[in-house]
Amino acid sequence: MARIDLKSLAHSYFPDPKSDEDYALRRMEHVWEDGGAYALLGPSGCGKTTLLNIISGLLTPSEGQVLFDGKDVTKLAPEERNIAQVFQFPVIYDTMTVYENLAFPLRNRGVDSKRVDERVREIAGMLDLSGKLKQKARGLGADEKQTISLGRGLVRDDVSAILFDEPLTVIDPHLKWVLRRKLKEIHNKLRPTMVYVTHDQVEALTFADKVVVMYGGKVVQLGTPQELFENPAHTFVGYFIGSPGMNIMDCKIDDGAAWIDGQRIALSDRHLDAVAKQTGKIELGIRPEFLKLETGDGVSSDNGVPVNITKVEDLGQFKIATTRFGSSDIKVKLGEDTQITGQSGVLRFAPEWTKLYADSQLVA
Amino acid sequence: MNKITNNKAWFLVLPVFFIVAISAIIPLMTVVNYSVQDIFDPQTRFFVGTEWFEQVLADRRLHDALIRQIIYTLSVLLIEVPLGIAVALTLPRKGWGVSASMVLLALPLLIPWNVVGTIWQIFGRADIGLGGYVINMLGIDYNYAQNPMDAWITVLVMDVWHWTSLIVLLCYAGLRSIPDAYYQAAKIDGASNWAVFRFIQLPKMQSVLVIGVLLRFMDSFMIYTEPFVLTGGGPGTATTFLSQFLVTIAVGQFDLGPAAAFSLIYFLIILLVCWVFYTVVMNAGKREEQ
Numbered sequence: 001m002a003r004i005d006l007k008s009l010a011h012s013y014f015p016d017p018k019s020d021e022d023y024a025l026r027r028m029e030h031v032w033e034d035g036g037a038y039a040l041l042g043p044s045g046c047g048k049t050t051l052l053n054i055i056s057g058l059l060t061p062s063e064g065q066v067l068f069d070g071k072d073v074t075k076l077a078p079e080e081r082n083i084a085q086v087f088q089f090p091v092i093y094d095t096m097t098v099y100e101n102l103a104f105p106l107r108n109r110g111v112d113s114k115r116v117d118e119r120v121r122e123i124a125g126m127l128d129l130s131g132k133l134k135q136k137a138r139g140l141g142a143d144e145k146q147t148i149s150l151g152r153g154l155v156r157d158d159v160s161a162i163l164f165d166e167p168l169t170v171i172d173p174h175l176k177w178v179l180r181r182k183l184k185e186i187h188n189k190l191r192p193t194m195v196y197v198t199h200d201q202v203e204a205l206t207f208a209d210k211v212v213v214m215y216g217g218k219v220v221q222l223g224t225p226q227e228l229f230e231n232p233a234h235t236f237v238g239y240f241i242g243s244p245g246m247n248i249m250d251c252k253i254d255d256g257a258a259w260i261d262g263q264r265i266a267l268s269d270r271h272l273d274a275v276a277k278q279t280g281k282i283e284l285g286i287r288p289e290f291l292k293l294e295t296g297d298g299v300s301s302d303n304g305v306p307v308n309i310t311k312v313e314d315l316g317q318f319k320i321a322t323t324r325f326g327s328s329d330i331k332v333k334l335g336e337d338t339q340i341t342g343q344s345g346v347l348r349f350a351p352e353w354t355k356l357y358a359d360s361q362l363v364a
Numbered sequence: 365m366n367k368i369t370n371n372k373a374w375f376l377v378l379p380v381f382f383i384v385a386i387s388a389i390i391p392l393m394t395v396v397n398y399s400v401q402d403i404f405d406p407q408t409r410f411f412v413g414t415e416w417f418e419q420v421l422a423d424r425r426l427h428d429a430l431i432r433q434i435i436y437t438l439s440v441l442l443i444e445v446p447l448g449i450a451v452a453l454t455l456p457r458k459g460w461g462v463s464a465s466m467v468l469l470a471l472p473l474l475i476p477w478n479v480v481g482t483i484w485q486i487f488g489r490a491d492i493g494l495g496g497y498v499i500n501m502l503g504i505d506y507n508y509a510q511n512p513m514d515a516w517i518t519v520l521v522m523d524v525w526h527w528t529s530l531i532v533l534l535c536y537a538g539l540r541s542i543p544d545a546y547y548q549a550a551k552i553d554g555a556s557n558w559a560v561f562r563f564i565q566l567p568k569m570q571s572v573l574v575i576g577v578l579l580r581f582m583d584s585f586m587i588y589t590e591p592f593v594l595t596g597g598g599p600g601t602a603t604t605f606l607s608q609f610l611v612t613i614a615v616g617q618f619d620l621g622p623a624a625a626f627s628l629i630y631f632l633i634i635l636l637v638c639w640v641f642y643t644v645v646m647n648a649g650k651r652e653e654q
Contacts, residue, residue, distance in 0.1 A: 079552060083552065109554050
């Protein structure tokens with residue numbers, strides 16, 4: 001197991017990149033701890049697979065270095081880096097049995113047969129493959145094939161890191177959940193360094209200790225699921241993480257408060273100090289969970305924003321109300337038994353959860 | 365469920381039946397007809413039973429031709445299949461080289477068979493052919509018209525030149541269908557080049573190879589045009605294969621009865637070998653799955 005350092009790493013698929021847009025991966029500087037479970041999360045085309053392939057060695061970065069435990073591996077081929085990788089679609093050796101498939105990475109490295117047998121049975125036990133070891137891999141279903149691929153990734157206990165490239169894409173939703181739990185268990189037990197690429201936030205948040213959110217070739221935030229939720233460092237993180245995502249609105253700062261479409265939203269001194277130095281486009285963000293919607297007669301609009309309620313969806317455990325004032329649609333997450341009366345109400349912003357962004361970057 | 369009976373449907377099958385009858389069944393039955401009768405003219409004919417078959421099967425010349433044919437076909441398969449796989453593995457996977465090599469490889473396949481024979485007949489001549497002249501210049505006494513060994517080698521080289529491309533193209537198509545992830549995974553699993561070939565490439569090529577081997581078996585077992593043009597079956601009968609022997613009986617000696625009997629035996633041999641080969645390979649695949 002190893003710590004992974006990415007030193008001023010950048011990659012472009014063009015031989016001679018000029019502007020930032022030519023980079024599939026913008027310059028980054030990161031240290032990923034030994035034994036951590038990291039998820040690379042982002043939409044398609046954000047560079048997460050590029051980053052994974054650079055770590056695995058399938059791709060040589062155009063700039064910067066990759067270090068495993070302080071050792072420069074940038075120029076090394078995948079097989080010299082001592083890593084395991086699981087791909088999006090099952091890769092199995094058709095003509096071999098399940099046992100031989102699992103034993104393959106070990107046998108290729110000349111591990112003695114007693115140890116091979118031990119490891120294969122241990123991993124097969126963890127992945128519920130014990131009963132199928134003697135079967136030919138060819139006749140199995142996609143789920144089982146992918147489980148074998150996972151097993152081949154896990155079977156070596158001396159790897160620096162195990163990399164997963166959206167490994168559960170082809171798996172049934174039900175089994176997805178089971179396998180994710182298995183991976184988590186295996187991680188807790190063996191503590192390998194794991195890097196897991198996904199575009200599914202639920203998968204990332206349940207699997208990883210640390211989530212690396214990527215957007216447009218950049219790492220926009222690296223943090224625990226809680227940090228991503230409570231303190232999104234970039235409007236994209238706010239929008240991408242959470243269901244529904246963060247409400248983000250253009251605003252103006254004036255007279256000690258934020259103004260959205262002529263409505264005043266109170267800010268704390270912390271906000272005002274930080275935003276004073278900013279010149280870029282200012283946006284205000286707040287998660288639907290941290291908004292309060294008050295309805296009914298006699299609700300005072302002091303310290304609040306009067307809104308029209310355009311839609312209320314009941315999702316069982318909670319309700320989502322879509323409210324509107326000026327040109328902004330704002331979603332509010334409400335408890336299941338909240339009663340909504342009438343078409344209008346007053347929104348209250350919790351100042352400690354109100355975030356300000358300048359040019360999409362968090363300022364306070 | 366009530367089955368709807370509508371005999372009009374048979375009319376729709378008639379065109380196919382008609383075409384197959386003309387193209388296959390009637391000619392085949394004609395051959396069967398000739399094989400069991402001695403026919404002098406449409407009015408004068410005698411039923412002879414299995415006499416022609418017995419005569420043909422006892423014919424030494426047929427035995428020799430059959431042995432030559434088997435050796436020839438085996439040599440063709442043993443050279444062309446491994447060579448074809450090897451060439452397919454070394455072809456470029458992307459870039460301009462792909463189309464360039466495809467065109468080069470397809471060229472021999474596009475040349476009419478008698479032209480192939482003519483090309484090699486001239487190419488191999490010691491007096492005016494580039495190949496034959498150069499070989500003789502090197503001090504090797506080479507003459508395919510007089511030396512049976514030289515004739516054999518020339519016919520084999522010609523077949524390899526003509527048909528290896530077919531195996532290459534089939535294998536290449538099989539190889540191209542392997543996703544990159546397989547190679548990447550194998551690399552990460554620490555697989556050697558041999559293991560990649562044995563466990564990834566070969567299994568993916570298996571089905572196209574079955575077709576390739578069947579096609580090359582049938583074609584080489586029935587080969588006629590090229591050796592006929594190149595060596596005329598000689599020197600002596602050194603390169604007289606089954607087809608050519610058959611033509612000698614049927615057209616040369618006009619022994620239509622024995623020729624017909626021989627045709628049927630010939631047909632059955634090819635059918636039998638193909639069936640056995642196909643069944644064995646496909647069963648092996650099924651057994652593996654269980």
